[in-house]
Amino acid sequence: MLLTREGRRPVPTILQSGQELVALDDVAKLFQVTVREDTLAGGVTVSYKGRSVVASPDQPMASVNGRLVSLPSAAVRIGNRWYVPVEFLGRALAPIYDVPIELRKPSRLVIVGTLRVPRVTARIDSVGPPTRVTIDIVPAAPGSTSHDGSRVLVRIDADAIDATLPPQGGGLVEQIRTGDQPTVLVVQLRGAGPPNVSTSPIGGGSRMTLDIPAAGTQTTPEPPAPLPAEPAPPPPQLTTPRVALATMVIDPGHGGEESGARGSGGAIEKQLTLDVARRAKTLIETRLGIRVLLTREDDRRVSPDERAAAANNSKADVFISLHANAAFVPSVSGAEVFYLSLDPEMEAARREAQSQSASLPVLGGGWRSIDVIRWDMAQARHVESSAVLAQLLEEELRSRVPLGPRPLQQAPQRVLVGVNMPAALIEMAYLSNAAQARQAASAEFQTGIAQAIYDTVLRFRSHLEAQP
């Protein structure tokens, strides 16, 4: 869906080899760009006001005004139309366009222009009664509610909302859905009275809490007690503390034809990593309100560069890759945590990034200082934070699952190299050890790993917040 000041327009896409592609013809119409096939170079050129992007059918990348950007797949010609991955819009078209273009792939949104489209995450914290619904709005935006008996309408003052809603209701809430208007959420009730609504700031946003009593008890609850007891309900604070950790990426290793290690009892690494990633995502999103993205949601192959690109493009603050181990001797067992080791070339890149920075003009005026580092060595500048992250993971895992003979290591882990944020990799268990392979399949073990990740994220957030 394309969101502009003028409204919403659908963007037709097709799926090919697991990639969502958009036709450049459609891009031309939606963005008023010119698309021209370059038969000499064997690619296709997209031009806008004298600036151009060249996409090649041979390489998963595009040249944007002479600078290369990576894409999850190459441009492809199907029939007489050229298609590019949808990421092209955010990575290749945005740099040459004169208003911001933001692709929010999980929400299937392309936001064009300086629109206020906060991420709105609703969840049912307790089924009660009273049932508690929490709605996080990031960045903060004022909201109001109205109750009409069978439902609560939550209006958010924004141009649109990017909503993540619970798949089903619970307690006195039958369902939470988006309304007919693009900035309204509908909380559908069953046998409930009018809710108590409170608002509080959270890191980088605001939180609206709805305590929904059962139908007969709405007159007796505590209306005067909590709210008026305070001097005045604090107005929604728009100047909230800086967001130290708003988004994280969990990377379930392997996938598709790349199964990874296998255990004697049928345990497969690619399935174990996905199972644990899902558990950790649920735990962290529901309890911490941190947005968690997975680099794959199902059983498919994702290249290391695609994993890193997904994390980098989502501007995540932490990257944790999940794997299961194997050894040439079956007795080896236990979890191990890795962070990246730097070879001399990467060490040099890191030093160079520290000593050289460039300034770029910022939309709306001013300049922003940025570090310059090769994209495929992006992890080099985060390796010290990654060491802290890995150390915390090791400490949290220690109390929940058996640790391996070398619980904390540095190694040239391929998936970490291009990740532009603190990153670590967990080898959760040795599947070559029959007892561990059985243990790893259990819910208790997987929950233990997920809980360790949760506690690590909590501690790492505090670490980031303490940084100057």
Next chain:
Amino acid sequence: MTRRTIISVVAGALIVGLAAWALTRGLERLMTAPAEPTGPDKRPAAEQPAPVRHITATLFYGSQDGQALVPVQREVPFGETPVAQGRQIVQAQLTQPPPSALVAVVPPGSTLRNFYVTERGDAFVDLGPEIVASHPGGSAAELLTVYAIVNAVTANLPAIARVQILVDGKEVDTLAGHVDLRRPLQRNEAFVRQDGTE
């Protein structure tokens, strides 16, 4: 034609004939020698090929507990040049079975396709695709496989500081999804334990 001339012609013909015979025999021997069975009992001692020269090289195997690499001294055929020697060392690392107390860290059936050294002193070890197909996976196993090969080359050939592993003639991301093989790797002692040396 004088008598002296006749003698000279006959003598010249004899010399030419003898030379041709000697040349033919010599060529025959050269051509057939490599294909002949080289059983020592079939040849007089003077005709035995020179014994294959060996060097003592350091190869790397997995420790008994499977957690580290252990350097082991092994006899490896001598190579006339650093490239030939490097080829012999990697071949030995891939094929020589470990001592009884240690374990192999290279999947059985792994083959060497090529070995070469660039002007910068980086060695390229081009392995057959079997090493990927047969690898058990996991960071731990993959690190031991990769650094057994890298360390074997760099420990024995001082001129080589870095080793890049190729598979089937091509640059690869990893062997089994973990260790970055896109750039040459340096010798790594972090995975080496000295207590099992033969």
